[in-house]
Amino acid sequence: MKWGRRAAALLAGGCLAVGAGCAHAPPKLAPDVEARLEATPGGYLTGSVAGWQEAVVLNRRDFIWGLAFSPRGGRLAYTRLGSKAYFLSLWSLGPPPTLVADPSINPYEFDVEGVAFSPDGGLVATAGKDGVVRLFDAATGELRGERRTEEPLDAVAFHPDGGWLVTGSLKGLMTVLSVPALEYASEERGHVGPVSALAFAPDGTLYSGGWDKHLRAWRTGVEALRPGVARVRFERRGGSAVLGGTVNGKAPVSLVLDARAPAVALTSEAATAAGIDVPFLKETLNVPGALGTISARLARNQSVRFKSLVLEGVDVAVCDSCVPQGSQGVLGSPFTDRVEVAFDEVNQEAILTLKGGVPEGMRAVDSLVLSPRSDFTFPAYVSDVTVDARGQRLGVGLSEQKPERNRVVYERERKGVDEPQGPFNVGALVDAQSGQVLQKWPLHKGVVSTAAISPDGRSLATGGWDKRVYLFTEGDAAARGEHEFDWSVRRVRFSADGRHVGVAAWTPQVASSSGDSDPAAMLLGVRYTEPTITTPVEGAAAPQ
Known part of the structure; x- marks a missing residue:
C-alpha cells in the first residue's frame, strides 16, 4: 500500500x-x-x-x-x-x-x-x-x-x-x-x-x-x-600545516604549526573559550611580529590535547595579531621542542610523538x-x-x-x-x-x-x-x-x-x-x- x-x-x-x-x-x-x-x-x-x-x-x-x-x-x-x-x-x-x-x-x-x-x-x-x-x-x-x-x-x-x-x-x-x-x-x-x-x-x-x-x-x-603518540588530521594552508586540538579540555581549536614562532599563542576568543580569564592576566611576553614586537598577555600552565597526547604546563601567549587569519592559534618552538612531528601525506595525518618518550609521572589511561x-x-x-x-x-x-x-x-x-x-x-x-x-x-x-x-x-x-x-x-x-x-x-x-x-x-x-x-x-x-x-x-x- x-x-x-x-x-x-x-x-x-x-x-x-x-x-x-x-x-x-x-x-x-x-x-x-x-x-x-x-x-x-x-x-x-x-x-x-x-x-x-x-x-x-x-x-x-x-x-x-x-x-x-x-x-x-x-x-x-x-x-x-x-x-x-x-x-x-x-x-x-x-x-x-x-x-x-x-x-x-x-x-x-x-x-x-x-x-x-x-x-x-x-x-x-x-x-x-x-x-x-x-x-x-x-x-x-x-x-x-x-x-x-x-x-x-x-x-x-x-x-x-x-x-x-x-x-x-x-x-x-x-x-x-x-x-x-x-x-x-x-x-x-x-x-x-x-x-x-x-x-x-x-x-x-x-x-x-x-x-x-x-x-x-x-x-x-x-x-x-x-599516551605518547597521536595521529591527527592536518591540512595545508598557505604553506603551513594546521592541526586540530583542544585547550584545557574545553575549546577545540585549529593551530598553525610554526617552529620559528617563539611561543604557543591563542587568539583572545579561543583563550576565553578555553577558560582563560584574559583581562586578569598579569604577566606579559614579548612576541616579535611583522610590525614589530608585541607585548602579549601570558597564561601559564595550560594544557593542550591532541587525541590521546596531552601536554601539561604549556605557557600560552594571548595575541590576536600573532595568529594567521582563519586559525585560532600557533604551535611555536615551545611545542616543537617537546613534540616530534612527522607527516603521513597519504592519510593526511600528522604523527605527534613526545620526545624522550612518555614521562614516568604520566598516568596510564584506561581506553x-x-x-x-x-x-x-x-x-x-x-x-x-x-x-x-x-x-x-x-x-x-x-x-x-x-x-x-x-x-x-x-x-x-x-x-x-x-x-x-x-x-x-x-x-x-x-x-x-x-x-x-x-x-x-x-x-x-x-x-x-x-x-x-x-x-x-x-x-x-x-x-x-x-x-x-x-x-x-x-x-x-x-x-x-x-x-x-x-x-x-x-x-x-x-x-x-x-x-x-x-x-x-x-x-x-x-x-x-x-x-x-x-x-x-x-x-x-x-x-x-x-x-x-x-x-x-x-x-x-x-x-x-
Missing part, C-alpha cells in the same frame, strides 16, 4: 491494506502473550512474522534521516531536517506515542544520520557531518555534552557496558570516546571511504559496514595506555581499543548492519550501486524511471561468525539503504530508494509485508521487544494549510503467526 494523505482516514476507519486488499487491522498481541512480554525483563517476541498490523504516523512534514529505538525505557528517536536546522525528536512509545522533546542539533547544511541510545536508554547520541558527536538526555532532550572530531560523521553506536561509544566517519575512521565525558580513547581507520553502519553485539563485538564492500568484526577490550577479528567481503556496497539480540546473526543491506545520491539519481526519480533489480540489491541474513549469507531477498529496485534484523534473528525488515519497506522471514522467498512511501526510505529498525518496526523516510514537500505532507516517520506493528517470548541466553553471543 502507498501511504499518502489518505492514510489517516484508513487508520481512523480501522482499515489497513495488507497485500492487495483492504481489511480490518489484525488484532494486537493476545492478552496472555502481552502480559508475559511485559513481565519478562529483556524479553522479546520470537517466531515467524506474518505481516504488519497497526500503523502510527509520527511525522508527515520533514526529511527523516536516522532512527533508533531504546533498548530500555520504551522510547524512539529520529533526526529530522527542519527549515533551518536538524532536530532530534524524542518519543515515548506510550501507548499512545508522545513527543517528549525536540531539541535542535546543528545547522541544516550538515546532515545528521547517526543516532543511537545508550544501553540503559538514558542518553541519545547523534553524529553529524559537521564532525560533532552530541549527547542528549533521552527524557528531556537536554544537551549533556559534545565533542568535535576531525572528520564528517555518519554513524554512532554505544558499547554494551554504556561507558564508551564509537563514531564512524565518511573517510573510514572509527573513533572511540568515553561516556559521558566524550574524551578521546582510541581509533582505527577501519574502512576506505564512508563507514555506513556500526552495531555492537551483546558480548562487545563491534560490526562495521562500509562503502568499500567490507563488513568487519572487531574485538573490543579496555587497555591501560600511556577501549578495537582489534580486528574478521573481514567479510561482499560483491556490493554495505549500506547497513544490525545485530540480533544474541549476537549470532546480522541483518545487512547491500547495493550494487553506490548508495550516493547525485543528479543522475534525482533525474531518474523525477522521470519515474526505476532502478534495476539485481542479485545483490538485497537485504541479507548473515552468520555473524563466518560471514556466510544465510538468505537474501532481491526484491528492491536499486539501492537498499537499510536492513533491520529482528531480535530473534529470524526476520528482516528492509528499505530502499524505491520507496518500499519489506518484511521477510527466513525460509520464505516472498515478502510477508510491504509498504510504499512517497520518497526514499532512509532507515528501518526493530524495537528491542520485536513488536514494532520504525521507519524513517523523506517526504515530498507539498503546499498545505497545515504544512503536512505524506508520512515520513512511522511506527509499524509486527504480526507473528505464533509468537512466544524469549530472552538472550547467557553466553550465546558470537564467540571471539
Whole structure:
C-alpha cells in the first residue's frame, strides 16, 4: 500500500491494506502473550512474522534521516531536517506515542544520520557531518555534552557496558570516546571511504559496514595506555600545516604549526573559550611580529590535547595579531621542542610523538581499543548492519550501486524511471561468525539503504530508494509485508521487544494549510503467526 494523505482516514476507519486488499487491522498481541512480554525483563517476541498490523504516523512534514529505538525505557528517536536546522525528536512509545522533546542539533547544511541510545536508554547520541558527536538526555532532550572530531560523521553506536561509544566517519575512521565525558580513547581507520553502519553485539563485538564492500568484526577490550603518540588530521594552508586540538579540555581549536614562532599563542576568543580569564592576566611576553614586537598577555600552565597526547604546563601567549587569519592559534618552538612531528601525506595525518618518550609521572589511561577479528567481503556496497539480540546473526543491506545520491539519481526519480533489480540489491541474513549469507531477498529496485534484523534473528525488515519497506522471514522467498512511501526510505529498525518496526523516510514537500505532507516517520506493528517470548541466553553471543 502507498501511504499518502489518505492514510489517516484508513487508520481512523480501522482499515489497513495488507497485500492487495483492504481489511480490518489484525488484532494486537493476545492478552496472555502481552502480559508475559511485559513481565519478562529483556524479553522479546520470537517466531515467524506474518505481516504488519497497526500503523502510527509520527511525522508527515520533514526529511527523516536516522532512527533508533531504546533498548530500555520504551522510547524512539529520529533526526529530522527542519527549515533551518536538524532536530532530534524524542518519543515515548506510550501507548499512545508522545513527543517528549525536540531539541535542535546543528545547522541544516550538515546532515545528521547517526543516532543511537545508550544501553540503559538514558542518553541519545547523534553524529553529524559537521564532525560533532552530541549527547542528549533521552527524557528531556537536554544537551549533556559534545565533542568535535576531525572528520564528517555518519554513524554512532554505544558499547554494551554504556561507558564508551564509537563514531564512524565518511573517510573510514572509527573513533572511540568515553561516556559521558566524550574524551578521546582510541581509533582505527577501519574502512576506505564512508563507514555506513556500526552495531555492537551483546558480548562487545563491534560490526562495521562500509562503502568499500567490507563488513568487519572487531574485538573490543579496555587497555591501560600511556599516551605518547597521536595521529591527527592536518591540512595545508598557505604553506603551513594546521592541526586540530583542544585547550584545557574545553575549546577545540585549529593551530598553525610554526617552529620559528617563539611561543604557543591563542587568539583572545579561543583563550576565553578555553577558560582563560584574559583581562586578569598579569604577566606579559614579548612576541616579535611583522610590525614589530608585541607585548602579549601570558597564561601559564595550560594544557593542550591532541587525541590521546596531552601536554601539561604549556605557557600560552594571548595575541590576536600573532595568529594567521582563519586559525585560532600557533604551535611555536615551545611545542616543537617537546613534540616530534612527522607527516603521513597519504592519510593526511600528522604523527605527534613526545620526545624522550612518555614521562614516568604520566598516568596510564584506561581506553577501549578495537582489534580486528574478521573481514567479510561482499560483491556490493554495505549500506547497513544490525545485530540480533544474541549476537549470532546480522541483518545487512547491500547495493550494487553506490548508495550516493547525485543528479543522475534525482533525474531518474523525477522521470519515474526505476532502478534495476539485481542479485545483490538485497537485504541479507548473515552468520555473524563466518560471514556466510544465510538468505537474501532481491526484491528492491536499486539501492537498499537499510536492513533491520529482528531480535530473534529470524526476520528482516528492509528499505530502499524505491520507496518500499519489506518484511521477510527466513525460509520464505516472498515478502510477508510491504509498504510504499512517497520518497526514499532512509532507515528501518526493530524495537528491542520485536513488536514494532520504525521507519524513517523523506517526504515530498507539498503546499498545505497545515504544512503536512505524506508520512515520513512511522511506527509499524509486527504480526507473528505464533509468537512466544524469549530472552538472550547467557553466553550465546558470537564467540571471539
